[in-house]
Amino acid sequence: MSDIEHDDFIADARRYASQASYDVQKLPEDSIERQALHNLVSAIDSLIQAVDPN
Numbered sequence: 001m002s003d004i005e006h007d008d009f010i011a012d013a014r015r016y017a018s019q020a021s022y023d024v025q026k027l028p029e030d031s032i033e034r035q036a037l038h039n040l041v042s043a044i045d046s047l048i049q050a051v052d053p054n
């Protein structure tokens with residue numbers, strides 16, 4: 001995989017994670033689904049940072 005492809009995949013991952021985070025914020029604050037999805041988005045953010053700390 002080239003550096004350009006890597007950068008494109010990372011950019012896509014960041015964009016999708018951001019969109020997911022925004023969508024999760026629309027859920028009722030006290031819902032179990034919101035907490036579960038928030039935890040998944042946090043895990044994805046951590047994985048993105050692990051493969052591209054820039």
